[in-house]
Amino acid sequence: DLRLRFLKSKPLRISLSGRNLFSIDKYSGYDPETNAAGQSNAVRGFDFVEVPIPRTIALGLNYTL
Secondary structure (H helix, E strand, O other), rough: OOOHHHHOOOEEEEEEEEOOOOOOOOOOOOOOOOOOOOOOOOOOOOOOOOOOOOOOEEEEEEEOO
16 A cells, blocks of 8 residues: 555555566467467467457556545
């Protein structure tokens, strides 16, 4: 909890989270975990017409009145 004078000592909680921010590999496609054939491992990594997994960043603010 962060308490500031202008908030009159009421708690303020700030959070930041992210998913799929970066990938450490030598794969040149969208995502090395992509699979165009559902759950089949026979064509693992085949990313033709596949949509990449989105990069997500979330910021949360919680202030108690």
